[in-house]
Amino acid sequence: MPALPDICFSILLDILVIYYIYCDELFTDKTISFIFFPKAVAxxxxxxxxxxxxxxxxxxxxxxxxxxxxxxxRNSKNYLSSKYQLEEVYESTKFSVSVISCHFLLFSLYIVGIGILRYFGSKIIPDSIDLMACRGAFTTMISFNNLVVGVIAVCLNRKMKQRKRNSIKRTVRIKTTGNVGAQNYENQIFRIWNSTLKMH
Structure with a gap:
């Protein structure tokens, strides 16, 4: 849970960014649009x-x-005690890198799209009303990008959990029925007896 100073710093930083962006805007228009940025702010x-x-x-x-x-x-350590811990760290880092790369890719496409519409939009879409509608629709795409990143993160998490469950089943599976199961049971009992005898 974040501490109070971190929250206050984050709020203050957001306020400063918003002030810097809108400090030169006079807001002389009759309506304020939440989609289009005023000319001074753009x-x-x-x-x-x-x-x-x-x-x-x-x-x-x-x-x-x-x-x-x-x-x-993870590949250099061979100790059993650290192996599973390092595997968890590796998997969580892999998950975060996947989500971050997805977010970076979508946000980069968003910035490139904004730049193309801003500087070359009139050449691509000659009608100013259509261009304005296209820019407005594209400006709202950032929330769609966040939705896509969230869905990808959930799907990735499920896939990684399923892979881990399958890996554990493959590793831990030991036959318990029939002649092979009886032999496995006998081997385990002998191991327990041998380890007990060695301690005494």
Whole structure:
């Protein structure tokens, strides 16, 4: 659970970003649109999106580096006590890298789409009303991107859990019926007796 100073810092940072983006806007229009950014705000908003894209790229690169290091550590340690713990760390890092890469890809496509519509939109769509409608529809796509990332994260999580369950079933499965089952039972009993005798 985040601490109160972290929450306050996050709120303050959000307020400063919103102030920086809208500080030059006079809001002289009769209506305020939540889809279209005013003319004074649009360049700053585009810069903000580009900075967010760069931060997403940095996050993605660091996550890939961490995933690679976790893979190296997992392959270098052979102790049984640390093997399963390292496997869990590796799997969680793999999951986060997959989700981060998906988010980075969708957000990058969003930024490229905004840039194309902003600077080349009139050449692609000559009618200004159609262009405005297209830009408005495209601006609302960021919430759709977040929905897609959420769905992909849930599907990935289910797939990883299923793979882990199958792996455990393959590893732990031991035959318990018939002649083979009787032999396995006898072997386990002898192991217990031998380990008890060695302790005494």
């Amino acid at each position: 360049p700053k908003m585009f810069i903000y999106f580009c900075v967010m894209g760069i931060l997403n790229l940095i996050n993605f690169l660091f996550s890939m580096y961490q995933h690679r290091k976790n893979n190296q550590i």
